[in-house]
Amino acid sequence: MPLGGIIFIIFFIAVFGVILIYLARAIGGVAKRTSEAKMEIYECGIPEMEKKDTKISVNFYLTAILFILFDIEIIFMYPWAVNFREFISAGAGTYVFISMAIFLAIFIYGLWWEIKSKALDWEN
Numbered sequence: 001m002p003l004g005g006i007i008f009i010i011f012f013i014a015v016f017g018v019i020l021i022y023l024a025r026a027i028g029g030v031a032k033r034t035s036e037a038k039m040e041i042y043e044c045g046i047p048e049m050e051k052k053d054t055k056i057s058v059n060f061y062l063t064a065i066l067f068i069l070f071d072i073e074i075i076f077m078y079p080w081a082v083n084f085r086e087f088i089s090a091g092a093g094t095y096v097f098i099s100m101a102i103f104l105a106i107f108i109y110g111l112w113w114e115i116k117s118k119a120l121d122w123e124n
Contacts, residue, residue: 059122066114073107 080100087096114120 062119066120070107070111073103076103 077100080096084093084096087093
């Protein structure tokens with residue numbers, strides 16, 4: 001795709017986004033604050049109790065991020081594994097194998113570092 005096409009797509013997306021935001025505001029309007037009860041968060045009829053000292057463990061976030069990271073690694077490895085025979089028949093098997101080995105080495109080193117630094121321990 002030539003550079004002009006890319007610029008056109010970026011311009012089109014920007015203009016389309018602005019138009020959608022304008023239409024949403026024009027059609028939807030602004031919520032009226034008629035009463036305090038309408039502006040409260042509904043929690044199954046239980047009155048809202050906000051605690052300012054509620055702390056969520058960072059381990060939950062770290063585990064989720066690591067899951068996404070290693071899930072993406074599998075997503076990259078699957079097409080490589082499916083097409084590896086075609087790479088061998090094309091004569092690029094060694095190059096592709098070495099590049100995937102480097103990719104895996106980086107992730108294995110990252111996992112080793114996380115275990116070594118006790119980032120996955122829940123008993124902190």
